[in-house]
Amino acid sequence: MTGYRLDRTGEGALIFTITREEKRNAINYEVMDGLKAAIHEAAGDDNIKVLIITAEGEKAFCSGGDLDTFHGLRTEEQAYSMLKKMGDILYQLAALPKITVALINGSAVGGGCEIAAACDFRVARMGAKMGFIQGRLAITTGWGGGSLLMEKLAYPHALYLLGTAGLYTSERLFEIGFVNELLETPDISSVLQFMEGFLTKDVRVLAAYKKAATEKWESAQLRERMEKEIRQCAKLWEKEEHHAAVDKFLSKRLN
Helix, strand or coil: CCCEEEEECCCCEEEEEECCHHHCCCECHHHHHHHHHHHHHHHCCCCCCEEEEEECCCCEEECCECHHHHCCCCCHHHHHHHHHHHHHHHHHHHHCCCEEEEEECCEEECHHHHHHHHCCEEEEECCCEEECHHHHHCCCCCCCHHHHHHHHCCHHHHHHHHHHCCCEEHHHHHHHCCCCEEECCCCHHHHHHHCHHHHCCCHHHHHHHHHHHHHHHHHCCHHHHHHHHHHHHHHHHCCHHHHHHHHHHHHHHHC
16 A cells, blocks of 8 residues: 555646545655656656646545644654655655646645645635644744645635634635635546646646746745744644644544
């Protein structure tokens, strides 16, 4: 069990699928390594124009970091090592010279929304619940997703999603621009249709436009801002408030 699957389509798409449905497609170290490998594969292959990130099942796109795996991280430095690893992967995803799409087949919370924020486009199932709920666990976004969100949305919308730590429907997030396309039945063929205009273009044209975006982010010191965000989360991670909130959440899940 690797926790993920990689597939290709004849149209020029590479599909990374999280296969941890029983864990609500939560991220562990294996999935991190798989996503990093998928990004590297997409970057080095001129036949790939689009990278699609999705998950198995109909209930969850990604529930964030696997608490069963990461709750054992107690100190700031222990947390930082994990957060930094995924933060670096999400920056690579954001800066990838290919078009990236999150196919959100179900709920996306916490780190799941951070992954979605790193993508160029977000296509979501109608009625799916999504939210940057990290504040409920007495931490901030820890993989750089807050800084990424600030680049993708108008500031008031980004601050509202982060600060309220609420869950919102995909329809509501479509209204404010976080979700770019709504689907009754999210599937790869629908995403390929949505991406058709990109898939028919020369890969070098797409890379040039992505480079323009990356240069903008470099001038705005996005990577440095993500690093500061990750370090801030690590500081909060070791606080008793965070561990107590996670214990309470896990207790409710078991009962």
